[in-house]
Amino acid sequence: MVAKGDVFGPNQPLILHLLDIPPMMGVLEGVVMELADCALPLLHGVVPTDDPAVAFKDVSAAFLVGAMPRKQGMERKDLLSANVKIFKVQGEALDKHAKKDVKVLVVGNPANTNALVCSKYAPSIPKENFTAMTRLDQNRAQAQIAQKVGVPVGNVTNVIIWGNHSSTQFPDASHALVNISGKEVKATEAVKDDNWMRSVSFSGAAVIAARKMSSAMSAAKAACDHMRDWFLGTVPDKFVSMGVISDGSYGAPKDVVFSFPVATKAGKWQIVQGLPVDDFAKKMLAATGKELEEEKSEAMSVIEA
Ligand SMILES: NC(=O)C1=CN([C@@H]2O[C@H](COP(=O)(O)OP(=O)(O)OC[C@H]3O[C@@H](n4cnc5c(N)ncnc54)[C@H](O)[C@@H]3O)[C@@H](O)[C@H]2O)C=CC1
Ligand SMILES: O=C([O-])CC(=O)C(=O)O
Numbered sequence: 340m341v342a343k344g345d346v347f348g349p350n351q352p353l354i355l356h357l358l359d360i361p362p363m364m365g366v367l368e369g370v371v372m373e374l375a376d377c378a379l380p381l382l383h384g385v386v387p388t389d390d391p392a393v394a395f396k397d398v399s400a401a402f403l404v405g406a407m408p409r410k411q412g413m414e415r416k417d418l419l420s421a422n423v424k425i426f427k428v429q430g431e432a433l434d435k436h437a438k439k440d441v442k443v444l445v446v447g448n449p450a451n452t453n454a455l456v457c458s459k460y461a462p463s464i465p466k467e468n469f470t471a472m473t474r475l476d477q478n479r480a481q482a483q484i485a486q487k488v489g490v491p492v493g494n495v496t497n498v499i500i501w502g503n504h505s506s507t508q509f510p511d512a513s514h515a516l517v518n519i520s521g522k523e524v525k526a527t528e529a530v531k532d533d534n535w536m537r538s539v540s541f542s543g544a545a546v547i548a549a550r551k552m553s554s555a556m557s558a559a560k561a562a563c564d565h566m567r568d569w570f571l572g573t574v575p576d577k578f579v580s581m582g583v584i585s586d587g588s589y590g591a592p593k594d595v596v597f598s599f600p601v602a603t604k605a606g607k608w609q610i611v612q613g614l615p616v617d618d619f620a621k622k623m624l625a626a627t628g629k630e631l632e633e634e635k636s637e638a639m640s641v642i643e644a
Pocket of ligand 2: 408409415448475542543544546547553554
């Protein structure tokens, strides 16, 4: 998707740096062969490597997907002790070798806390440049609302995912809009079922139960959506959800990577301010914020142990 122009546009040539661990180098060679066989005009080079220093050398964008996935019955935070050290190493390598304006998307779970750790170990790169992926949750929510209302998924916008990419996240459709026959209406009016709106679960666990593996295709698409919007900008008056460093907006704890509604322009994101938040939403935001603070202190104790 990246190499065929879905992220940086149809006129932007690129070089892909592909990082994996030493036992996977043979498999990675196969990926390199397939990329060549795809005959992608925008792909001007591929650098397969097991060395983070080579992988992150002068990169402008980093998709951090290399991490252990959870199995059925696990919570994403169960991956913390296995994965958090990867993001320390990758943060240090980004700090030393990447461009100072590199934009980083963390996909590996627990994504929010891994993004925070990565940023902590890359002090020469602005904290705003480290983000975590909640776009898959947003896309899942939009798809389910579109199906319920009976419109194409592109007609549903402004769904918000607040907080952690975990079971405490708060998927909030109260500001969502649905375009029905050219007229934009509130999703709550289009669905006309408040209980359904509040009870829909946008979790990856159902996919893991069916596939015995994490979401892959939809996660890749969401990563591309996230980076495209960050690099190329969001549509005016519309917002998307991204895990970003919290400034305390909407009462969220500061200095955790918290998913907010953001609008992007000229390569910068801004938290959309002033949206009304009711008591139910406040309670949900507090719960997911608390979990992120707990994950942060657990991550630091794993790293410092
Ligand atoms: N934020 C989100 O919405 C989503 C997050 N995920 C997460 O993404 C991560 C990857 O999931 P899958 O691709 O399904 O797993 P996978 O097991 O299929 O692939 C992981 C790859 O990362 C590599 N890897 C492991 N340690 C590494 C290291 N230190 N450096 C570089 N590469 C390394 C592995 O060798 C493997 O090739 C998991 O943590 C999963 O939970 C997956 C889907 C959605
Ligand atoms: O559920 C998982 O472990 C993988 C993931 O993050 C998702 O699909 O949202």
